[in-house]
Amino acid sequence: MEFKHVQTAHCENGVIVGLLKHQGVNKITEPLAFGLGSGLFYIHIPFLKIQGGPAIAFRSMPGSIFKRTCKTLNIEMNRKKFNDPKKGEQYLNKKLAENIPVGCQAGVFHLDYFADEYRFHFNAHNLIVYGRNETGYLVSDPVMEDVTTLSYDKMERARFAKGALAPKGHLYYPSKVNEITDAMIRNGIVKGIKHNVRDMLDIPGKLAGVKGIGYTAGKVRKLREKGQKEAGLYLGQIIRMQEEIGTGGGGFRFLYAAFLEEAVAYMHDDRLLAFSEKITKAGDLWRDSAVQMAGVYKGRLTAQSDYDAIADLMLEIKAKEFEVFSGLRKLKLK
Amino acid sequence: MKKSDLPQDKSALENFTKELCYVQNEDGTYSTELSQGWDVKKAALDNAWEDINDQLELAKEEVKNGTKSPIYYFMLKSLMDLQILSAYSGFMKFKIKRHFKPKNFAKLNDQTLNKYATIFEISVEELKEYKGE
Numbered sequence: 001m002e003f004k005h006v007q008t009a010h011c012e013n014g015v016i017v018g019l020l021k022h023q024g025v026n027k028i029t030e031p032l033a034f035g036l037g038s039g040l041f042y043i044h045i046p047f048l049k050i051q052g053g054p055a056i057a058f059r060s061m062p063g064s065i066f067k068r069t070c071k072t073l074n075i076e077m078n079r080k081k082f083n084d085p086k087k088g089e090q091y092l093n094k095k096l097a098e099n100i101p102v103g104c105q106a107g108v109f110h111l112d113y114f115a116d117e118y119r120f121h122f123n124a125h126n127l128i129v130y131g132r133n134e135t136g137y138l139v140s141d142p143v144m145e146d147v148t149t150l151s152y153d154k155m156e157r158a159r160f161a162k163g164a165l166a167p168k169g170h171l172y173y174p175s176k177v178n179e180i181t182d183a184m185i186r187n188g189i190v191k192g193i194k195h196n197v198r199d200m201l202d203i204p205g206k207l208a209g210v211k212g213i214g215y216t217a218g219k220v221r222k223l224r225e226k227g228q229k230e231a232g233l234y235l236g237q238i239i240r241m242q243e244e245i246g247t248g249g250g251g252f253r254f255l256y257a258a259f260l261e262e263a264v265a266y267m268h269d270d271r272l273l274a275f276s277e278k279i280t281k282a283g284d285l286w287r288d289s290a291v292q293m294a295g296v297y298k299g300r301l302t303a304q305s306d307y308d309a310i311a312d313l314m315l316e317i318k319a320k321e322f323e324v325f326s327g328l329r330k331l332k333l334k
Numbered sequence: 335m336k337k338s339d340l341p342q343d344k345s346a347l348e349n350f351t352k353e354l355c356y357v358q359n360e361d362g363t364y365s366t367e368l369s370q371g372w373d374v375k376k377a378a379l380d381n382a383w384e385d386i387n388d389q390l391e392l393a394k395e396e397v398k399n400g401t402k403s404p405i406y407y408f409m410l411k412s413l414m415d416l417q418i419l420s421a422y423s424g425f426m427k428f429k430i431k432r433h434f435k436p437k438n439f440a441k442l443n444d445q446t447l448n449k450y451a452t453i454f455e456i457s458v459e460e461l462k463e464y465k466g467e
Contacts, residue, residue, distance in 0.1 A: 009354045009355065031356075115346045117379055120413055143353065163418040232381055233381065236381045240378050240382070244375060248355055276364075277362070290375070294373070294377050294378070297381050
């Protein structure tokens, strides 16, 4: 079948955009999908460690952007999970034979078209399968520049990867797409922003939303006691969550700024532009903090004042993002 | 981030993809641009791998001097921990820990060895014969 590959910053947005464009919905862009799905977030989960570093996320739970965006746009999704890999394979092949491109959840470790350096056991990646031949599947992976292929064996391993967030063969495709009107998008923007405001400001406790940034800052301030090596791994982990492929840069903040900019045109509301600018500034500050953190794990910056400088910068970011989301709340968008 | 500030540093993305980033044009409007990497995060990724490789070297030594079985080494080589290996194999963690002991490893039947070998994507022979080289 004919499938037009769309490259995006983030895989989840990318699969939505790719599958919807295939259905002729051209209005949807990555920033819109991200904003309608209230994708921006911050959370620091203590106790949980990932490769020696903290579990930190700059975006909402895997799958949630997808769910919220489809709900807002009244798109019906057909989704399935499987216990038996063979049944999962048969179902995928059947859909492909019906000329339906299918979104699949996949474990990154088994995707050998990625460079080895990136292949960790992360199971919430998303890609589109749009065909197959004798040797394997034709894959449109949204973070890749171009389409690629994956062998039958690797596809099965990826779709049935085990561990946290195991995909269990999870696949999905839009079963019914109604016309998407500007009014629906406007409505979605209002809802999406409101939800994001709540996520960033209202979650009780000190770990989620802007408060979470302050929590991480406190941890960073005390990091020097743990020694250079552990501190380096800790900060490196933050940077990878913040800047690695899939984020669009600056911990998804630039992507959100692009969303607010698009929202101006739909909402005919110039006030949003100032918030786009402010969240851009927050993204720039995140990038600055990454540069300083790199100084620590490259062994260039080792004094307590260097750790304090990073923590202070994070508090500045916290204040900036508080300003953005409390300001958005005050707009009382309708 | 301004379009002109987008880093184009050599990184592990080379020969596999360029990543899409959101950047501001001169007039402040947003557009997307491809980047081939950024030194700052390359160092973070290199650091993480250095740590993994250090652990692998230690594991090799432990297999060589007979304190750990090959299963332990190949678990780390597959970037797994007990939790992940337990999910893949269906074995409880304490059972896997027992298989880390060379004495118990020597007694494993072919079915169990085959299960591990399939998970690690190696042959049963490679698993059995691994001496920590």
